[in-house]
Amino acid sequence: xxxxxxxxxxxxxxMLIGAILVEAVLLYxxxxxxERLVGPRLMRVIVGGSKDVQ
Amino acid sequence: MFxxxxxxxxxxxxMLALFVGFGLVVGLLFGFFGMGGSFxxxxxxxxxxxxxxxxxxxxxxxxxxTAVIATLKHHxxxxxDYKLGAIMIAGTTVGIEVGxxxxxxxxxxxxADGIISVVYVFLLGGIGLMITREALSNDSDGGIDHxxxxxxxxxxxxxxxxxxxxxxxxxxxxxxTLRGDVHVSAWVITAVAFxxxxxxxxxxxxxxxxxxxxxxxxxxxxxxxxxxxxxxxIVFSGGIGSYLYGQSGGVDLGIVAPLLFGxxxxxxxxxxxxxxxxxxxxxxxxxxxxxxxxxxxxxxxxGTYLGNETLETLGLVLVIGAAVVxxxxxxxxxxxxxxxxxxxxxATVD
Numbered sequence: 001x002x003x004x005x006x007x008x009x010x011x012x013x014x015m016l017i018g019a020i021l022v023e024a025v026l027l028y029x030x031x032x033x034x035e036r037l038v039g040p041r042l043m044r045v046i047v048g049g050s051k052d053v054q
Numbered sequence: 055m056f057x058x059x060x061x062x063x064x065x066x067x068x069m070l071a072l073f074v075g076f077g078l079v080v081g082l083l084f085g086f087f088g089m090g091g092s093f094x095x096x097x098x099x100x101x102x103x104x105x106x107x108x109x110x111x112x113x114x115x116x117x118x119x120t121a122v123i124a125t126l127k128h129h130x131x132x133x134x135d136y137k138l139g140a141i142m143i144a145g146t147t148v149g150i151e152v153g154x155x156x157x158x159x160x161x162x163x164x165x166a167d168g169i170i171s172v173v174y175v176f177l178l179g180g181i182g183l184m185i186t187r188e189a190l191s192n193d194s195d196g197g198i199d200h201x202x203x204x205x206x207x208x209x210x211x212x213x214x215x216x217x218x219x220x221x222x223x224x225x226x227x228x229x230x231t232l233r234g235d236v237h238v239s240a241w242v243i244t245a246v247a248f249x250x251x252x253x254x255x256x257x258x259x260x261x262x263x264x265x266x267x268x269x270x271x272x273x274x275x276x277x278x279x280x281x282x283x284x285x286x287x288i289v290f291s292g293g294i295g296s297y298l299y300g301q302s303g304g305v306d307l308g309i310v311a312p313l314l315f316g317x318x319x320x321x322x323x324x325x326x327x328x329x330x331x332x333x334x335x336x337x338x339x340x341x342x343x344x345x346x347x348x349x350x351x352x353x354x355x356x357g358t359y360l361g362n363e364t365l366e367t368l369g370l371v372l373v374i375g376a377a378v379v380x381x382x383x384x385x386x387x388x389x390x391x392x393x394x395x396x397x398x399x400x401a402t403v404d
Contacts, residue, residue: 027318
């Protein structure tokens with residue numbers, strides 16, 4: 001275990017890392033959509049206006 | 055894979071809520087400062103009683119997911135030097151493997167938890183001291199404002215003196231020309247990549263908080279290029295590191311999935327906050343958080359050594375508490391700035 005290892009193909013691990021990749025992309029897209037959908041309204045509620053807010 | 059998915063379901067609701075909340079805090083810090091945040095995950099997992107390989111492996115998988123999200127956001131900004139990225143990836147990959155092998159070697163000797171924690175204490179403490187000192191003297195940039203960085207011309211960035219000295223002293227061929235007209239030996243880049251890779255693999259962190267200053271101060275690349283290239287690289291290094299840990303059963307989806315769920319939202323809030331708040335305003339809190347983190351890991355380790363559960367709990371509370379306080383300071387300062395700005399607009403209109 002202490003020596004250097006060359007990564008070998010392991011479908012199970014690849015699927016595990018793939019699942020994290022897919023989750024990251026879905027979260028990016030999902031939260032992006034949510035931000036566009038409720039962001040301005042949320043800012044109006046919190047700050048009282050959104051025109052000057054990015 | 056399926057056992058990992060079952061692992062998510064098996065995680066208790068309290069732990070899921072804790073991970074989502076902690077992810078939110080870590081994401082907020084990452085989004086705001088552009089670095090520093092992910093390194094809190096591994097010590098927190100260690101203090102929660104996870105084995106070192108799971109704490110480091112899951113920490114690295116979390117970094118990978120966060121980097122994918124951050125890279126997607128910065129993809130369009132054109133801040134990536136692919137030549138630099140390719141050399142960095144090669145050097146970091148070997149470094150990560152050396153660091154990872156060290157963890158398993160030390161784990162076999164029963165020393166992994168202690169040594170990883172000690173390295174954390176010195177690293178967090180050292181960087182925390184440096185940032186706090188800079189913040190108090192107010193003469194430099196402790197965090198990275200991604201959006202502001204994108205607006206500046208690369209030629210406007212001055213190369214730090216130490217980087218100039220390295221570029222002039224180490225002229226071993228092949229020499230490489232990077233974006234921003236930087237000429238540097240490929241060996242300097244490889245050395246930086248390897249050493250930060252070792253730390254990355256050893257500590258289970260993306261290494262951005264070490265690599266970004268290293269790219270700026272040792273290689274001399276402009277800050278925006280360092281940011282973009284770093285994110286590009288973390289996707290690869292984090293992916294490979296997670297894969298290697300995953301093969302050894304070190305990646306727990308029951309930890310990574312909820313952390314990522316929270317951090318993706320936190321990163322958006324933190325990133326948006328950079329458009330409103332000057333990072334200098336709360337940079338000192340960031341340095342303080344790193345210092346508190348190093349003290350917390352130290353206290354936790356002493357507690358483990360003495361078998362004192364109260365000290366272990368105190369360490370965990372400190373490390374999470376420090377992160378929560380800084381995240382709350384970001385949200386508070388952002389809201390205050392927004393309200394002040396709104397007030398000024400209303401007064402002008404009146």
